[in-house]
Amino acid sequence: MSFRWVTLTAMQTQGNNMDPWRGLYAARTAGLAASEVRALFAVASRPEVVSLAGGMPFVSALPKELLTAAVERTIHDRAAVALQYGSGQGMPKLREQILEVMALEGIHAGVDDLVVTTGSQHALELIAKLFLDPGDVVLAEGPSYVTAITVFKSFQAEVVHSPMDDQGLIPQGLRDTIARLRAEGRRMKFLYTIPSFQNPMGVTMPWERRMEILEIARQSEILVLEDNPYGLLYFDQAPPHAMRSVEEDGVIYLGTFSKTLAPGFRVGWAVAPHAIREKLILANEAAVLSPGTFAQTVVSEYLSTADWRAQIDTFRGVYRERRDALLGALAEQLPTLSWTVPNGGFYVWLRLPEHLDSKAMLPRAVKELVAYTPGTAFYADGSGRNAMRLSFCYPTPDFIREGVRRLATVINGELTLLTEFAQTGPVSTLPSEPEGVLPPYAG
Amino acid sequence: MSALTRVVVLAGGISHERDISLRSGRQVADSLAEHGLEVELRDPDATLLAHLRDTRPDVVWPALHGASGEDGALRGLLEFLDIPFVGSSSSAARLAWDKPTAKIIVGRAGVATPRSITLGRDAFRELGMDAIFAAIDDELTVPLVVKPAQGGSAQGVTIVEERENLARAMVEAYTYWDVALVEQRITGTEIAVGIIDTGDGPVALPAVEIEPLSGVYGFEARYNAGETRFYTPARLSPEVAARAAETALTAHAALGMRHLSRVDLIVDGAGTPWFLEANVLPGLTETSLLPQALEAAGHDLGWVYMTLAEAALNG
Numbered sequence: 073m074s075f076r077w078v079t080l081t082a083m084q085t086q087g088n089n090m091d092p093w094r095g096l097y098a099a100r101t102a103g104l105a106a107s108e109v110r111a112l113f114a115v116a117s118r119p120e121v122v123s124l125a126g127g128m129p130f131v132s133a134l135p136k137e138l139l140t141a142a143v144e145r146t147i148h149d150r151a152a153v154a155l156q157y158g159s160g161q162g163m164p165k166l167r168e169q170i171l172e173v174m175a176l177e178g179i180h181a182g183v184d185d186l187v188v189t190t191g192s193q194h195a196l197e198l199i200a201k202l203f204l205d206p207g208d209v210v211l212a213e214g215p216s217y218v219t220a221i222t223v224f225k226s227f228q229a230e231v232v233h234s235p236m237d238d239q240g241l242i243p244q245g246l247r248d249t250i251a252r253l254r255a256e257g258r259r260m261k262f263l264y265t266i267p268s269f270q271n272p273m274g275v276t277m278p279w280e281r282r283m284e285i286l287e288i289a290r291q292s293e294i295l296v297l298e299d300n301p302y303g304l305l306y307f308d309q310a311p312p313h314a315m316r317s318v319e320e321d322g323v324i325y326l327g328t329f330s331k332t333l334a335p336g337f338r339v340g341w342a343v344a345p346h347a348i349r350e351k352l353i354l355a356n357e358a359a360v361l362s363p364g365t366f367a368q369t370v371v372s373e374y375l376s377t378a379d380w381r382a383q384i385d386t387f388r389g390v391y392r393e394r395r396d397a398l399l400g401a402l403a404e405q406l407p408t409l410s411w412t413v414p415n416g417g418f419y420v421w422l423r424l425p426e427h428l429d430s431k432a433m434l435p436r437a438v439k440e441l442v443a444y445t446p447g448t449a450f451y452a453d454g455s456g457r458n459a460m461r462l463s464f465c466y467p468t469p470d471f472i473r474e475g476v477r478r479l480a481t482v483i484n485g486e487l488t489l490l491t492e493f494a495q496t497g498p499v500s501t502l503p504s505e506p507e508g509v510l511p512p513y514a515g
Numbered sequence: 516m517s518a519l520t521r522v523v524v525l526a527g528g529i530s531h532e533r534d535i536s537l538r539s540g541r542q543v544a545d546s547l548a549e550h551g552l553e554v555e556l557r558d559p560d561a562t563l564l565a566h567l568r569d570t571r572p573d574v575v576w577p578a579l580h581g582a583s584g585e586d587g588a589l590r591g592l593l594e595f596l597d598i599p600f601v602g603s604s605s606s607a608a609r610l611a612w613d614k615p616t617a618k619i620i621v622g623r624a625g626v627a628t629p630r631s632i633t634l635g636r637d638a639f640r641e642l643g644m645d646a647i648f649a650a651i652d653d654e655l656t657v658p659l660v661v662k663p664a665q666g667g668s669a670q671g672v673t674i675v676e677e678r679e680n681l682a683r684a685m686v687e688a689y690t691y692w693d694v695a696l697v698e699q700r701i702t703g704t705e706i707a708v709g710i711i712d713t714g715d716g717p718v719a720l721p722a723v724e725i726e727p728l729s730g731v732y733g734f735e736a737r738y739n740a741g742e743t744r745f746y747t748p749a750r751l752s753p754e755v756a757a758r759a760a761e762t763a764l765t766a767h768a769a770l771g772m773r774h775l776s777r778v779d780l781i782v783d784g785a786g787t788p789w790f791l792e793a794n795v796l797p798g799l800t801e802t803s804l805l806p807q808a809l810e811a812a813g814h815d816l817g818w819v820y821m822t823l824a825e826a827a828l829n830g
Contacts, residue, residue, distance in 0.1 A: 087726060090802045091741035105742075108670060108734040114534035119560075121529065435531055435670065436690045489689055492639055493682045 100206075100228050109446065110510055112434050116443040122475030124398075124462040125443040127271065127418050131334045133390050135378065142373035146366065154369035160357035162188020162341065163365065166372040170341055173375075174327060177303050178313030181320075181343050187352045188363045192301065192328040192340030196223045198355045199297060199324060202348070203261045204229040209253055211263040213241055215421075215450030215459075217271045217299065218510055220264055224452075229261070231452035238412060240267060240277030243284040250292050262295035262324075268311040269302040269417025272450045272461035276415060279312035286319050299326045302417035304384050307392040311416065321345050329371055331418075332384050337367040391418070397469035398462060401476035406483065411462075418465040421447075423458065424483065427494070430460040433486045442478035449510055519825050522547055523572040525589070527558035530581025531691065532668050535738065539799035540578035542806070546817035547576070547824065559589065567598055574824045575600040578799060580667050585795040586612045599827045603795050607771035611793045614664050614696050617770060621790045624769035626762050628790040629781075630655060631698035633664060636689055648681060651697060658700040661685060663692035667794065669733045674700060698791075703783040705732060706749045708763035709797065709808040710776045713822040714830070717767050719760035720808035722780075724749030740802050747811040755786040762788040773830075774823050777805050 116123040146154045153163070161167070167183045174181065189195040196219075204210070206228035212221065214233025221231050232253060235245035246263070253260055265285070267277040277285070289296045298315045316325035328340035344352055356363065374380065398420055402411055412421045422444075424430060431446035445463075447456030462479075464472055524547065526540020527533050537558075544556040555572070557563060559579065567575065575598055583589050591605035603611065611617050615633040622628045632651065639647060651659075661684035662672040671691035673684035681697075688695035709720040724746035727736035736742045748756060763778035770776075770793055777797035780788040797805040809819055 087724075087744035087746040088807075089728075089741050089744045094741035105735060105739045111534040111668075111734070111738070112531060114537065115529055115531070118527075118529050118533075118558075432687060432690060438529075438531060439691075441529070486690070489636070489686055492636070493644060493686050 100226050103222070103225050107510075109431065109434060109449070112438050113443065113510065115438045121438070121441045121443055122467055122471050122478065123443045124464070124467065124472070124475050124479070125445045126466060127463050128466045129331050129335060129418075130387070130390055130466055131336070133386055134334060135383065138378040139370075139374060142370050142377065145373050146369045150369050150373070154366045156365060158362040158365035158368070160187075160362050161353045162186070162363055163368045163372060166339075166368045166375075167341075169372060169375045170327065173304075173332070173380075174314075174325075174343070176381075177300070178317030179325065179343070180317070185346075185349060186341050186343045187349060187356060188368060189340050189342055189356060190360060190363050191330055191335065191338040192299065192326040192342070193219060193223075194338075194356075194359070194363075195326050195340055195342040195352075196220055196297075196299075198352055198359065199262075199342070200224055200227045200229070201355055202351050203295075205259075207259070209258045209260045211246070211249065211253075211260060211294070212452075213265055213270060213273075215272050215447060215456055215461075216264065217266060218445075218449045220299070221450070221452050222510075224264070230258075233451060233453065233455070234263075236270075236273060236275065238275050239281060240270060240273075240275050241265060241281065241285055243281060243288060246285065246288055250288070250294075254292075260292070260294050262297045263289055264297045264299065265315075266299045266301070267315060268300055269305065269414055269419070271302070271417070272419050272445070272447075273421040274412045274414030274417055274419040275421075276311045282312060282315050283318070286315055286322065290319075290322055296323045297326070298323050301326075301328050301331050304332055305388055305391055305418075306416035307388060307395060308415055316343060324348060332387065333371060333374065333380070337371055338364065339367050339371050388416075391416075391465060393469055394464040394467070394472055395420070397472040398464040398476065401473045405476050405480035409483075418463050420462045420464065422460050422462055424460065425487065426458055427490055428483070428486060429457045431457060433482060436486060437479065437482045440478045440482050442475045442482065444479065445510075519552065519573050519821070519828050521553045521555075521570075521572045522574050522576050522824055523555045523557055523567065523570075524576045524578055525557055525559050525563075525584070526578045528579050528581065528584055530579070530584065531666065531670050532580035535668055535798060535800060536578060536580045536584065538801070539580065539796075539803070542799050542801070542816070543576055543578045543820050546820045550817050550821045552821065552824075559583070564592060564596070567593075567596060571598065573599070574827045576820070576824055576827075577602060577796060580796055580798065582665070585667070586665065599830070601823045601827045602774050603770075603772045603776065607773065608795045611770045611772060611776070611795050612665055614662065614792050615694070617766075617793055618696075618790065621766045621769050621793070624765050626765055626769075626790045627787055629660075629699045629701050631696055633694060633696050634685075635694045639685075644682065651681070652678070655697065655699050659684075660696075660698045660700045661688050662696050662698070663688045664694035664696050665692050668737060668798070672733065674731055701781045701783055701789045703781045703789075704749065704751065706751075706759060706780050706782060706788075707797075707804040707808070708759055708778045708780060709805040710763055710767045710772070710778065711809070711819060711823070712774055712826070713819070714826045717764055719763050720805075721748035721811045722751065722756060722759050722763075723747045723804045723808050723811075724751075725804070737798075738800070738802060743802075745804070745807055747807050749782075751782060752786070755782060755788075758786065759788040762790065766790055766793050774826060775805070 204227040208229045210224045234249045316323045325343040445461045447459030524544040548554045587605035587609035659675040705725045706722040726744040777794040779791040
């Protein structure tokens, strides 16, 4: 009873902010907030809603019997290893198999050059932890992967975007950005890039550009963090080889089984120059002791017995059909707008008329039972209002077509509304609110 | 008196407030289960009505925010099915859910409510933006509050401090609903008064005073613990607190609300409580106002949620 009395007295005099530990949080947690956009995404999980928002792989296309067999063998034959702590670097056999996967993209490395991580997302976290001090700058494509931005910002780094076109990062834009930051005395640590089927734009950097970007990074003495989740999911022709295929010392390469197998395993990896890799292993151990051995064993068993290359072909077919459905529907329903045409991966970047605000429009979309990710999610600086990312990976082609039909209703409705309220000029834009942290399926 | 054993808690739905509803629903379901009830937590979908018809739970506990949960539609269907449910009837819900309607009804009961105008989008098409804004300028002065006529969690709500932002605020509101309310902003103490009626008549709980750190009790301030400071009971004189409680009870009764509600008021410098809106199903999440008021009044949340279900069953 005395506790209750104390509580009530305190509530009357000082108030209660529902979080007695508020004053104790680290400064870096400032951005960890629930947002309205995040809340709206909750509706996307309902079956009535066509979600073009999430980057969720179509895992139903996986061979269930082969996965079941892999899980059974893991438990029957390899339990002593799979249920035990493992190496902070990841299981040697799986690392050997990862070398085969990477060879498809021209990367030749040794078993000891790579570190298995809990999805490549955790590699991002570890690399940020190794390199970023408060106030450091991370260069990134503008727009860039939402949860990478969240990670870098959580280490109190500033993410500075460098401009892109339909062939990815613009080399001269990068040179200019670096020169400006250098003149301002800023400390740049690395360039984060997704060269193939970029998230969120879906565009791919040609080989010459990759070489030019590498050269700029070399001259500027900044690392390149090459994130390549989608490279093997090409439709018509393979993208150029990874940057890591020609540059060992200046590139940290991230790979994952999340898109070519399944994200539920949370198995990804990083290939890094020797000294960085040693620190990555220590940081990995400090964070998780060892990446999940059970998932690593299942993935390894799957790779040993399944025709995983054929499975990637199956995924390519599924995603190609969905990409075609999305592009066809856009051409039919929204012919006056422009969008990127991806040759692989999961995403199309849709550009809206200048005065449309995709974030402000999201509630209307949810009401029409269609969801997308507003462009603002992919920028650290509030840009991207007049764009959105459409994911074609998860819904069936029919759902995609229906989703675009609904989206056209939403966009046209919003255009009408804005026209009505812009009789004397464009409607002013309200100040940007923080995006907060979006749920995993939104990124 | 029938014995209460089986309760279906409804949470989720496809409204803009789905996420909040899921959190409210879990709180209610867990509390009821702790009191020994057989609880089923369900997301309303195309199978719900058939399921309810087949299984006939003793009571439905709708923890649904937003459209269909609060607008009276689902409640009307439950009335058709003759299944008891917690909270206001479909007709009371419909009146309270529509903010302009609620203002009219509560205003007629003698309660002060800020001067406002309700504008459907069609009005702008017909009469033109400039003419309408000129009329607003003559009658109302900034700061104004622009909100969708229907909806919760401050979604689509803008406080217009500068007149040039009015058009954008209208657009924000219309993104959520085709009718918007433009209301004079009253400066004062923002409070929420919870009302519960477990069978002995409606009782006003201690008012919760809301002091958002950002100055505006918007979405982020509502659902991120630490972003708002709450004072329970509100820092009002006993006379003003009593007036606020009476005002909330008047609103609850005028709208014909049942079992529970939350009435949002602003108390101005002269101690007058102004009615803003009444909530059919107030938020019941960890950071919500009604649970704070219940705890401050010494109630056990589970006991209250169960007693409300019993009142629904035997009411």
